[in-house]
Amino acid sequence: MLLITDLKDLPRHFKNSVITLGNFDGLHLGHQELIRRVIGRAKETGGESMVVTFRPHPLKILCPEKCPPLISIYEEKIKLIEDLGIDVLVKIPFTLEFAGMPPETFVREVLCSMLGAREIFVGANYRFGRERKGTVQTLRDLGRECGFVVREVEQISLGGEVISSTKIRHLLKEGEVDHASRLLGRSYAITGVVVRGDGRGRTLGFPTANVAPKHAIIPAHGVYAVRLFVRDRFYDGIANIGIRPTFSKETLSIEAFLFAFDEDIYGEEISVYFLEKIRDEKKFGSVEDLIVQIQKDIERAKEIHQKNK
Numbered sequence: 001m002l003l004i005t006d007l008k009d010l011p012r013h014f015k016n017s018v019i020t021l022g023n024f025d026g027l028h029l030g031h032q033e034l035i036r037r038v039i040g041r042a043k044e045t046g047g048e049s050m051v052v053t054f055r056p057h058p059l060k061i062l063c064p065e066k067c068p069p070l071i072s073i074y075e076e077k078i079k080l081i082e083d084l085g086i087d088v089l090v091k092i093p094f095t096l097e098f099a100g101m102p103p104e105t106f107v108r109e110v111l112c113s114m115l116g117a118r119e120i121f122v123g124a125n126y127r128f129g130r131e132r133k134g135t136v137q138t139l140r141d142l143g144r145e146c147g148f149v150v151r152e153v154e155q156i157s158l159g160g161e162v163i164s165s166t167k168i169r170h171l172l173k174e175g176e177v178d179h180a181s182r183l184l185g186r187s188y189a190i191t192g193v194v195v196r197g198d199g200r201g202r203t204l205g206f207p208t209a210n211v212a213p214k215h216a217i218i219p220a221h222g223v224y225a226v227r228l229f230v231r232d233r234f235y236d237g238i239a240n241i242g243i244r245p246t247f248s249k250e251t252l253s254i255e256a257f258l259f260a261f262d263e264d265i266y267g268e269e270i271s272v273y274f275l276e277k278i279r280d281e282k283k284f285g286s287v288e289d290l291i292v293q294i295q296k297d298i299e300r301a302k303e304i305h306q307k308n309k
Helices: 029-045 058-062 074-084 103-114 136-146 165-173 177-184 200-204 287-307
Strands: 002-004 017-021 048-055 088-093 117-123 149-153 189-195 209-213 222-230 233-242 253-258 269-279
Touching (some): 017 029, 029 074, 029 117, 029 149, 048 074, 074 088, 103 117, 103 136, 117 136, 136 149, 177 269, 209 269, 222 253, 233 287, 253 269
Parallel strands (some): 002 088, 017 048, 017 117, 048 088, 117 149
Antiparallel strands (some): 189 269, 209 253, 222 233, 222 269, 233 253
């Protein structure tokens, strides 16, 4: 995949591109279907499949207080798009100057002149350009002038449920990670660096990795069955998200216990993939009660892992 991060540095002239545009946060099943259609059409026409997106999210520049927490981090989104098999990914730096570009200028100068658009796939409610004045009809009108075809794609649903990034954010915040994963088409994961905690997990007999996350969305407080990607391998495990009320803590922590791993990984980056929520976080009357519950949680997590093999 060719990655372009600045329109000023295009490596060559594009002439026959099949393009889709959007933010693609989370790259859920709906996004994936849209991109697959672009790839399929490019193969049919002998063109190049292209995703055009923006960094940062436009709302971070135009209205930061309204920008939602993003599901995917930058590196993750690039990898997901590449894995789908797209030919070219264009990540346009989004600035106030760019935001002021009229829709017609964006289409003529960027999509047509620079990127060689011949077909453009967009969702039904797609808006673009200054003050979001550009619509799907705007694209169609300009397509007749500039020589490209617009293909409007309705929202994709799963079992009658419309798939959207907004829906997935809500599910994650409610701890419904298994439901969110079905809409994503993969387990939701957070990536972060392992940092030193207070060492309490080891004293309880369950040494944990404390993760400082890069992701903005952390699932609801509770205990989860998870898979952990550590040193290029996956390990089954369990994770607690919360403030550890039994020990009167108030700061959020993400602590993961790997079932078959006992090595020093402080300072290393790992990823935590969430399979299913086991229970809510709660305060226990004693450390002994907590240990008994952790053992029950581990047994439940192992059942979930077995189910997901």
